[in-house]
Amino acid sequence: MDNQYKPDSNLDATLREKVQEAMAEIKRGCAEFIGEEYIAFLIAGYYQTQQRFIVKAGFDPTAPDLHLGHTVLIQKLATFQRYGGDVKFLIGDFTATIGDPSGKSETRKQLSKEEVKKNAATYQEQVFKILNPNHTEVCFNSKWIHELGVGGLVDLTSKFSVARMLERDDFEKRYQENRPISIIEFMYPLLQGYDSVALKCDIELGGNDQKFNLLVGRTLQRAYGLNKEQSVLTVPLLEGLDGVNKMSKSLGNYIGVTEKPNSMYAKMMSISDELMWKYYDLLSVKTLKEIADLRAGVCDGSLHPKIVKEDLALEITTKYHTLDAALCAKEEFDSVFGKDEIPSEIVEMEFERGIWICQLLKLANLAPSTSQARRDIKGGGLKINKQKIIEEDYKFESGEYIIQIGKRKFLRAIIK
Structure with missing residues (x-):
């Protein structure tokens, strides 16, 4: 019927x-x-x-x-x-x-x-x-x-x-x-x-x-x-962090339900201001009127988009963890990205002495290819131990290094 x-x-x-x-x-x-x-x-x-x-x-x-x-x-x-x-x-x-x-x-x-x-x-x-x-x-x-x-x-x-x-x-x-x-x-x-x-x-x-x-x-x-x-x-399919392709683990543009609070919050803060509204519509429990009021506030300048995005990041992180964990994640994010500090939790990997920087970035999934790694370095996006590096042929000696690509990608590299 x-x-x-x-x-x-x-x-x-x-x-x-x-x-x-x-x-x-x-x-x-x-x-x-x-x-x-x-x-x-x-x-x-x-x-x-x-x-x-x-x-x-x-x-x-x-x-x-x-x-x-x-x-x-x-x-x-x-x-x-x-x-x-x-x-x-x-x-x-x-x-x-x-x-x-x-x-x-x-x-x-x-x-x-x-x-x-x-x-x-x-x-x-x-x-x-x-x-x-x-x-x-x-x-x-x-x-x-x-x-x-x-x-x-x-x-x-x-x-x-x-x-x-x-x-x-x-x-x-x-x-x-x-x-x-x-x-x-x-x-x-x-x-x-x-x-x-x-x-x-x-x-x-x-x-x-x-x-x-x-x-x-x-x-x-x-x-x-x-x-x-x-x-x-x-x-609709939800676009991932790149704002272009649908969210997918294979593309690396995803936010996992089981991710740690710090990572979840930071990834939420990385989405574009435009994509933020789609995330609100599809993921938030705020009412349509509440979202419309937020939009109006951003449009008339009474609300900064960053504040609105922080509210969304807190809501999503709280949903899958706790409010305390979400607030700690926000504090960590503000500390790292507001004061240029190093995150308290970053991935650690080991490599052999003499490894080429572009190869390391590719192996660590900080760049999809050595060609892209070169472009990131040329663009001034690489820091090693907080120092900007523009040398594409850089090779590592033994020791421990904090590697940063852009604002949000970090790695602790142990070079044997």
């Missing part, structure tokens, strides 16, 4: 206003809504009868730690919990062994069951920093997918056509360019869609690169005769 529910004209003004406020918070920062009326209907029902509804988001445990990019969805799940949502936090322990092909130009590497199990365990420890455990169920899709059996899988494939599958941008592009698409990759959207059938979802959330997979869930709910069709909400 279609989710064409209309607001009840008999709702009193107070209830209508509460639903509108809830919808404004839910829609905040979202990329797209499908079935918005159904969500408003569910929230109104919760306010009237305390009847809760099912909200799902799936996570493939492809890496052991979550970063703030992952938490955009988790924040949105927590918002739904405040308005009547029971969250199905779905760990795709089966689908992760296939690999989600979304946005990929080639076949994804499959993970082993051991890797999936190990990574999934860490997810469960991290999500309850945000979600209310009383209204959260952690699910594993291997449970119902194994129960399908071969016959069930064959029946599942009959409910979706190859032509529909090739409507996906990444599949269509690879097909037109004669690049391989494995049959198992076609199974991924079907199995993700079947998760919505098994969990009887009312709403599914995902990144905007997941839209096709989320819509498959709606199609399959109809095909399997469920008396509902899930609404779909997509959120």
Whole structure:
């Protein structure tokens, strides 16, 4: 059935206003809504009868730690919990062994069951920093997918056509360019869609690169005769510290949920003033009005952007640690970057005597390449023991050195 529910004209003004406020918070920062009326209907029902509804988001445990990019969805799940949502936090322990092909130009590497199990365990420890455990169920899709059996899988494939599958941008592009698409990759959207059938979802959330997979869930709910069709909400991908690419561990532009307070706070302070507002929209628990007031203050000059960014850095660091830890991190940051001091906690690495500075910077991940290291040195961005070094051919003698690139990259190098 279609989710064409209309607001009840008999709702009193107070209830209508509460639903509108809830919808404004839910829609905040979202990329797209499908079935918005159904969500408003569910929230109104919760306010009237305390009847809760099912909200799902799936996570493939492809890496052991979550970063703030992952938490955009988790924040949105927590918002739904405040308005009547029971969250199905779905760990795709089966689908992760296939690999989600979304946005990929080639076949994804499959993970082993051991890797999936190990990574999934860490997810469960991290999500309850945000979600209310009383209204959260952690699910594993291997449970119902194994129960399908071969016959069930064959029946599942009959409910979706190859032509529909090739409507996906990444599949269509690879097909037109004669690049391989494995049959198992076609199974991924079907199995993700079947998760919505098994969990009887009312709403599914995902990144905007997941839209096709989320819509498959709606199609399959109809095909399997469920008396509902899930609404779909997509959120934008969060740019990382570089302000260009989506947050990713492989790109090194991420802020990890389990990072130490000092590192988390310093990384938050490194984002641009412009990107700060997107982080507020997607990660902060401040209301829309509070954020609008902050924007207005920055625009009229009554608030300095640095102060606003400090508030955000404190909020995020407190969320994943404690207020005391966040305040200590702020004090450390102000000391290091306001007084040109050395951080109390920096990475330490050992190297052999005679190593070339550019090679050391590359090995320490302070520069992506020796060419970039040369450019950083030429630009005056290198300090060794607080002294600016512009010699590109610098080689190290034995000893201990504090190396700094730019304002925020430090290393203690032990030269044997």
